[in-house]
Amino acid sequence: MNLAVIGLVLAAALLHASWNALLKSSADRLASLSLMTIGAGVAAIPLIVWRPLPDPASWFCIFLSGVLHTGYNLFLIRAYKIGDFGQSYPIARGSSPLLVALGAALFAGEQLGIYTVIGIALVSAGIVSLANLRQLDRRENLAGPAAAFTTGAFIAAYTVTDGIGARLAGDSISYSGWLFVLDSIPLALIYWRRHGRIPVALNERETWIGLAGGVMSLLAYAIVIWAVTLAPMGMVSALRETSVLFALMIGWLFLGEKLTPRRVLSCLVIAAGAVVLGMRH
DSSP, X not given: OOHHXXXXXXXXXXXXXXXHHHHHTOSOHHXXXXXXXXXXXXXXXXXHHHSOOOOGGGHHHHHHHHHHHHHHHHHHHHHHHHSOHHHHHHHHHHHHHHHHHHHHHHHSOOOOOHHHHHHHHXXXXXXXXXXXXXXXXXXXXXXXXXXXXXXXXXXXHHHHHHHHHHHHHSOHHHHHHHHHHHHXXXXXXXXXXXXXXXXXXXXXXXXXXXXXXXXXXXXXXXXXXXXXTTSOHHHHHHHHTTHHHHHHHHHHHHSOOOOOHHHHHHXXXXXXXXXXXXXXX
């Protein structure tokens, strides 16, 4: 992976942290995520109009990924509802790179070098160490982390699916466009079924914030889909999850959250993992 690709994946990580910060501040996360998927779907329409159709071999992956993304969104809402954000986000994001590397080895035949494994392990360990694991001493406190880990499993599943699908598609941009257009439908239908309307109200500020978050998520994940056609999926996933670093900085600078010594140490471990990944590729 060259420096330009690494830089773009890190930019995707920043975008990812930004739209998650928008989601964190929302009172109705189902409405916010529905708006984000709608915004991403609308923004993706030019990609399907101006690019050729993906190769037929990739369409199964597009539909499967759409299902997995919906599962991810629903479990993300559950994890944030029953668990602390500061615990759920690191567990979900930190567990996925190792699962992606394993899934890519099993289903895509990727071979990982020792330095790549070390880099992925450092990033994952650093991210998970940000979670408040001391709350797990009682059984009733396991529901939130379990939902967060399940969210991480969904992240890994759709990342591997999209890595395979984008390579089969012949055009990662077209693949991304169709994925986001189709992914914009399920959450909107779920919201409509629960509330009898879609969450779009163009005269409300929250609507425009949610739609803007959707455009961020489209750009962030389209970069990741493009990157996995050029580099091992586990490596791209680990670099992407450095979004936790950006989330910490956003929380410190804009949300009044504290940077404790443990968080700083965790950040250093994550940064070390990213450096190892970048230096070896």
